[in-house]
Amino acid sequence: MTARLPIVALIVYPDFSPFHFSVPYMMFSAQLPEGRLFELRIVSSDARPLAAERAMTVQPDGGLELVDIADIVVVPGWHDLNVRPDAALVAALARAHARGAYVVGLCYGAYVLAYAGLLDGRRASTHWMAEADFSVRFPRVKLDMNALYVDEERLITSAGTGAGLDCCLYLVREWCGPKIANKVARTMVIPPHREGGQAQFIEQPVAASTEDSQVNRLLDYLRENLATQHSIDDLAARAATSRRTFTRHFHKATGMTLGDWLVNERLQQTRELLETTAIPVERISELTGFQTPLALRQHFKKRFHVSPRDWRRTFGEKAGAEQR
Structure with a gap:
């Protein structure tokens, strides 16, 4: 039957x-x-x-x-x-x-x-x-x-x-x-x-400008220098404030800690480079300030649940590009 x-x-x-x-x-x-x-x-x-x-x-x-x-x-x-x-x-x-x-x-x-x-x-x-x-x-x-x-x-x-x-x-x-x-x-x-x-x-929104002009200038500086390692003390000195005041103003203006903001911006730049270039991940990690390819891969996988290689395979412009 x-x-x-x-x-x-x-x-x-x-x-x-x-x-x-x-x-x-x-x-x-x-x-x-x-x-x-x-x-x-x-x-x-x-x-x-x-x-x-x-x-x-x-x-x-x-x-x-x-x-x-x-x-x-x-x-x-x-x-x-x-x-x-x-x-x-x-x-x-x-x-x-x-x-x-x-x-x-x-x-x-x-x-x-x-x-x-x-x-x-x-x-x-x-x-x-x-x-x-x-x-x-x-x-x-x-x-x-x-x-x-x-x-x-x-x-x-x-x-x-x-x-x-x-x-x-x-x-x-x-x-x-x-x-x-x-x-x-x-x-x-x-x-x-x-x-x-x-x-x-999921679309990841680009962080909008804040109402704090001093913080906006600092954010512009950070975006132009993502490959550099930034400490709270150095940035507080750059803003001519104490560490505590800088931390409070930064979080109030952006809703994030400095570390979280930097990771978010570095991931945004990483995605753009994966989608529009054939630059190897090793070099991308240097350009975006992740310091090591392992750090980049770990942050990328945690946020997007895929590897940088799989992201490039899915969204990259160059299908035959070297993918690492």
Whole structure:
């Protein structure tokens, strides 16, 4: 007797994103020479067709009754972060999880799971642009802003856009094993596993000027001399203040200690050099003031969760450049 295929219920909602819909649609409708891997069912709350953001309408296979028979339920994004999912959808997701199904929120789909209360007290991920908003709305959720995806007791959430592919491939691996997941990854021309996390894609703002003109002049000096080693005593003397006064004014103006500010600026310059030049890491460590390649790599890995070499491979302009 042929084993039943796992059933995936893919939720559509008003003004859904075609991309976020297509990621799980393609992944869970994939067909290998061995056959189909999943039974995909498209679901809308009232079983009626729904339009995407523009120029696309989806005909669902049925309503929320399909969620009640699904092994995996996927919410691919969400159209408005201020809009709570309707009570029927919330109840269907809660029932699905209670009976043992996987419930998945891709990107802003994490909001739907959070509104439903399913993520309370649990780890979750979402797009990094929503970090502040999500944290305020759902203080009981333990937001992990580096993870590409999080699986917490069959409640799975992912970071933005491309991380949906990583998350769906993870589900293929969980249900079908690594061999099949690797085949799917090759078919879709994506890596079976990505190193690092969301931190490498988060925009790191350049420190703005402060309202303290004396500190601003000092910051300009430091940016022009990052390769130099700076002590608090030397900088206090340069600013004609005591060590204690300098430390207090610097922290008040920048919100950071001198050490943290220097590391942040040196990492910014390191990223720029990795992306725009072929300069070896050994030389970059000298130019940015990290003193040793090991120190640079340690700070870089701690901040971005990838190595300088992997950063250059991902974001560098010269694909054939020497990477160390």
